[in-house]
Every structure is written in structure tokens, then in C-alpha cells.
Amino acid sequence: MLHDSTDRAELAERLKTQASIYVGFDPTAGSLHAGNMVGLLFLRRFQNAGHKVVSLAGGATGMIGDPSGKSDERNLLDDDGLAKNLAGIVPQLRQFLDFDHSDNPAKLLDNRAWTVGVPVLQFLRDVGKHVTVNQMIAKDSVKARMGRTDDPTQRVDQVQGISFTEFSYMLLQAHDFYWLHENEGVELQAGGSDQWGNITLGIDLIRRKSQKSAFGLTWPLLTKPDGSKYGKTAGGDTIWLSPEQMSPYRFYQAWLQVDDSELEKLLLQLTFVSVSEVNQAVVTHSEAPHARSGHKLLAYEVTSLVHGAEAADAAVAASDALFGGSVAHLDESTLSMLAAEVPTVVVSASTLEVEGNLVDLLIQADLATSKGDARKLLKQNGISLNDSKATPESVVGPQDLLHKRFCLIRRGKKKVVMAIFD
RNA sequence: GGGUCUGUGCCCGAGUGGCCAAAGGGAGCGGACUGUAAAUCCGCCGGCUUCGCCUACGUAGGUUCAAAUCCUACCGGGCCCA
DSSP states (O other): OOOEESSHHHHHHHTTSOOEEEEEEOOSSSSOBHHHHHHHHHHHHHHHTTOEEEEEEOTTGGGTOOOTTOSSOOOOOOHHHHHHHHHHHHHHHHHHSOTTOSSSOOEEEETHHHHTTOOHHHHHHHTGGGSOHHHHHTSHHHHHHHTOOOOTTSOGGGOOOOOHHHHTHHHHHHHHHHHHHHHHOOOEEEEEGGGHHHHHHHHHHHHHHHOOOOEEEEEOOOBOTTSOBTTOSSSSOOOBSSTTTSOHHHHHHHHHTSOGGGHHHHHHHHSOOOHHHHHHHHHHHHHOGGGOHHHHHHHHHHHHHHHOHHHHHHHHHHHHHHHSSOSTTOOHHHHHHHHHHSOEEEEOGGGTTOTTHHHHHHHHTTSOSSHHHHHHHHHTTOEEETTEEOOTTOOOOGGGOBTTTEEEEEETTTEEEEEEEO
């Protein structure tokens, strides 16, 4: 659960009475993603335990881009994009935290509020003066970008370089912590393990400026087995929390398909399932891995946290229908229900029986990127209509329709689109 | 500003006049095997009206029968010097 913390004993002592904690979220996209969930649940746990929690939307820092864990310079966001992203993220924060709690309501702050008006000179004097460049370049993320790495596999001529802008990111984050400490009484900052350097810089700043102590806490970063981050831009699918960007069904499926070795960690980090239940689930899973009970638990819990129990139930029902075996015998109402869960395309019935209509249909359904791609898939046995494999010669006709209008197209094992003819 | 190196397909990276839609690896995608897993194996992996054609090797020109490969200018990146 925890990766690292400042003086743990002292922190534990402090947390016996109500404390105030913050976690920052940068609005780099219009929706939060799986990687942000750990932070959200982290805050929620603290809130449940009676502490004050502050979620910080990085309206200012989001404009800069955190170099941590990034090998490339980021694109800067403009004001409009940023505002749009913030608008998408705020409701998601609300979903996880109780902002109306009578005793310790969560707070949502935007660091833009105290950053945007600060004159450069003042910032340099108030913040810059307390931080040495030596400290800053000692950060791994910075070192890597400056080619000062000890890693012999890094060739100097391939190093990306780091702009002063990104280099300054940590100052802003440190300043945030300081500001929150002064004005909101925040004593603890938590974040992913990649945030460690940024957090400690803030603690130092607080100590130097106010002679007060503050705490830092990090959780192990959610990573996939190959080491890449969950839900981050660099490669792989991003698991979005917003239903517009990822339907609850696909969201559910994404968790159902996680690597076995990830199960325990994900259950602990991303759900409120108790430790003993998690242990139980892990045991059950290892006894009968093919039943995949653990995955189902994880997927259900996470989906209902993000999308609500109703959506989670629907995702389960859809999954059962799709992976339960034959689809042809399903009744009309079940198919309609499915159509609401999986991606759909509406196609004109006039295309039925037209030579070559399947290729076009696959493109329309977004199951193929080009005609060549579609043909290739057909040739490789990758497409099936309802329950039977299609061939390059296949033509979609009335015989392929269920209840006169549905046709379930599968690409490979997992990708499914419901075509509705009318 | 000067010097030097560099810019290739999703990524890394070979290729230094024709045999290049471009080696190799990774990622990705299909198939087999499975548990909607991992590992493994097989195939695919720019587009199309697909035995052929078109578009592509930073951008724009040029040399040549022929250029990713040579020349020029420009743009972008790294390092060093100022």
C-alpha cells in the first residue's frame, strides 16, 4: 500500500488526531484515468478515517507538465484546453470524495488561484532562494534528461534534454505544498512514488520558510507487468474513468483482463475490499485460476466505484452474454441490452446482400482501419458474425441477422461491435 | 554566434545511388494452445480498384535513366566552444 514516507513513526503519531492531507491531479486530459484512482481512493480512505482531505487540481502545474517519469518534453496546454480538462475532471473528483461531509468535507482547490498572479521576481525570491539547483538536478527524472545518467545504455546523443519550464515544475509543486501548509493547514502530501522528489522538495521548502515540519507519503506507482504506467500516455491503452471515453462495459473488461500477478495489488490499491477478503480472493484464485473469480471481483468493485453499481451490473450481464457461449439463442431483450453496453453501428438494411459489404461494415464498425486491414482480418480468420467465422467471400445477408436486425460482429476474441440494421 | 553530430515506418534501429514499402528488434493485431491469463508457436503489421498501382525515409528544390542514399537551402534535435 505504501511505497515510502517521511519518518513513519512520527507520521503515525501525527495521524492519531485529525490531520490534513493533499493529493494533486494535473488536468493533462479531459478525464482522469486508472492511474489517478489510487490517489482518489487514498484521499477517500483518509477522509473516511476522519482526516481533512484536499484534492488539488493543477490548473497551473498542468500548464507546465511534470517531467517525472517522462522521457519526452510535453506539449504545453493552452488556457482553453486546460479549462476544458478541468471541467471534465472536477466532477470525477466529486464522485470519489465527499464534499458535503458535515464534519470534514473534502476540498477542491486549483493551484492557479495562488500561482497565476505571482510575479516572477517574487517567486524567484520566495521559492527559488530556498532551493538549490544541486538539489533539483539530483532528481532522477532530471538526471535522465540531462544525460548525466550512470546508465550506460543511455547514449548521450540520444538524450532529449529538458526545458527550463519542465525543470521548474518541481518548484511550483513545492510552492503548492508550502501554500497549502500555510493557508489550509495541510501537513501531508501524498502521491505516486514518482512524486517523491517533488514532495520532499516541498517539505524542505516548508521547513526553511516556516521552520515547520511536514510529511510526505507515496504509494507504489501502478504499473503493468512490463513496467509501464497504468493509464499513462506512453503506450498501451489508457483506462479512462469517464464513460464518454471508455464505456463501463469496456472499463469492466479492462479489469477482467489484467494479469494474474497484478490481481492482489490492484484489489488492494483500487478497491475498498478488506485485506482479509483480498487474501481470500487470492487464495480462491490460485486454487481455481480458470474460474477467474478474483478478476470478476476486481472488475466489479472498480467498475461500481467509478460508474456505480447499476452500470457494473449491466457490464457483468453483457460480459456473461458475450462470453457465455453462443449468442444466437439470446432473446431480443437481451440483445437490446447488449446493444446498450457494447459499441454499436447502425447500418442501412439496403446494404444487405451487396457484394463486399462486410469489408465496409468492418470499417464502419471501427473494427478495421482500412479495407486492406479488413481483408487481412477476414483472411486470417479474425472476424466472426454472431457465432460463425466469416471468410473473405462472406456477404452479410438476412441469414446473419438475429431478430431481424442485430448482428454481432467480433474481431478476435475480445472486440465486439453490435451492428443494427434498419 | 562558431564547431560537430543528427533527423528513416507506432517506437528503437539498419540502410550511404538501382536488388527498398525499406534488415533486425520491440510494441500492436489475427490464429493455435488456454482461463476473455502468462509463456510458446504461426501469420500479419503504409494505402488502394491488391499478381499491379499510388504515397512514403525532417521540409523545399537540384543532379541522375534511377535517390532514403549525392548536392543546396531551410527547419528541428543533441553535444562542445563562445
